[in-house]
Amino acid sequence: MSLEENEILEGRQGEVLAREDSSFARASKKLYIESYGCQMNFSDSEVVASIMTKNGFSTTRDVDEADVVLINTCSIRDNAEKRVRKRLTEFKKKKEKNPEMVVGILGCMAERLKKSLLEQEKLVDLVAGPDAYRDLPNLIEEVGTGQRAVNVLLSRDETYADISPVRLDKGGVSAFVTIMRGCDNMCSFCVVPFTRGRERSRDPETIVQECIDLLSSGYREVTLLGQNVDSYRWNVSNKGEIKDKELPTVNFAQLLEKVAKVSPDLRVRFSTSHPKDMTDDVLHAMAAYENICNYIHLPVQSGNTEVLKRMNRGYSREWYLNRIEAIHQIIPDCAISTDIISGFCGESDHEHDDTVTLMRLVAYDFAYMFKYSERPKTLAERKFKDDVPEEVKSKRLTEIIENQLTYSLASNKKRIGKVEKVLVEGVSKRSEEHMSGRTGRNSMVVFPVGDFQKGDYIQVKILNCTSATLLGEVIEN
Ligand code: 5AD
Ligand code: SF4
Secondary structure, eight states: OOOSEEESTTTTHHHHHHHOOGGGOOOOOOEEEEEESSSHHHHHHHHHHHHHTTTTEEEEOOGGOOSSEEEOOSSSSHHHHHHHHHHHHHHHHHHHOOTTOEEEEETTTHHHHIIIIISSSSOEEEEEEETOGGGGHHHHHHHHOOOEEEEEOOSOOOOOTOOOOOOEEEEEEESEEOOEEOOOOTTTOOOHHHHHHHOEEOOOOHHHHHHHHHTTTTOEEEEEEOTTTGGGGEETTTBBBBOOOSEEEEHHHHHHHHHHHTTTTTTEEEEEEOOOOOHHHHHHHHHOOBBBOOOOOOOOOOOOOOHHTTTTOOOOOHHHHHHHHHHHHTTOOOEEEEEEEEETOOOOHHHHHHHHHHHHHHHOSSEEEEEEOOOOTTHHHHHHHHOOOOHHHHHHHHHHHHHHHHHHHHHHHHHTOOOOEEEEEEOOOOOOTTTEEETTTTTTEEOOOOOOTTOOEEEHHHEOOOEEEEEEEEOOO
């Protein structure tokens, strides 16, 4: 998942609510919500917005007019936490001028930092963990009576399946749909199993219904979200997600098909796949449906088998390369992206070189690349020394990023002269005379404004590119 983006989650939903919910006009309290971290956090903020609007709140983009300010936080690396802390001190200053304002944190930092943020540093009034969002209206009420309110209980079955998220608009074209929560994998570097709890899948019927609703309100793309989508499993007979192999189940490949069948006009994406669990069935489902996008995010983390063992990833370099081979065999024109961590505990020069050579072999279309950041409670923190010096981590990361830029550019150059089907997302960020959209392979394409709108599918001939963007002309709409 793409990380550490930060966005103010308001957009156009105010207008949508005004149309959908007549209580909007009467709503007196205003909510401001900001999200950090992965797509799952952005999706969760939409669930939070839905819970809050049902309780009489409307959303605002202006923090100064907010009655309640919520920050949906990320703990994945130390710098993500630092950014949130900085933001909280800014809010504290606002609160000094406006003591009635309630400030709360949500998400991954909640459990670990509840004590210090609430009691020692007194930066927030309210703390709610990822499984406690239904409790937010009560928590806010508690704060109103002068208490500091906390709920960080993790659940084994909360999936918010029945909550219809308030869409915080990427132009009303593309939406996230959460299909599962938590993670049972215990990769040694990762804090997610501790912050988000045990893995649980969501009822497929509610997922399909959400996609149908999105299509009928104009959306043309859904991204199915989970920490490890390949272990999605729903037990049909038990109406639950118990992993009993004897009973009929819906697995991820079957769920993908169900969603793909909603409409050929609805593009389907998903994230994140795990190399140890990704099955050929998923790849065959992708090949069988034109509207399942030819794009897989398959985090490798390291190209060296010994490092992968220390990371507790459950696969070797050879296994990973075999999965890449399977993708190329079954889906010939599939784009592949990855996550890479540089400088994990004990990583030698030779082990780092294996990551570099693996990147060359796969020639990823895109990559998210990070320096290892030790996280509290994780297996790595308990078992290994964070012993790669900072400057070595940085040097390795720079090498990895520079290599990736050449692969991304080469990948984009190969598209020049081709005609791509593009879903129009809206006006380009850089120029009013251009619009942008994405190809099935998830490349951003910029093209001149024409007789089409966001949400349309158009055919674009690619004329030029940078390492990040394709540039083209529309040949048919
Ligand atoms: N340090 C650096 N990167 C991390 N990631 C997860 N935990 C850490 C960590 N402790 C990266 C992994 C993962 C992505 C979401 O974030 O690459 O796939
Ligand atoms: Fe973290 Fe590994 Fe789970 Fe991904 S699969 S969330 S990296 S523990």
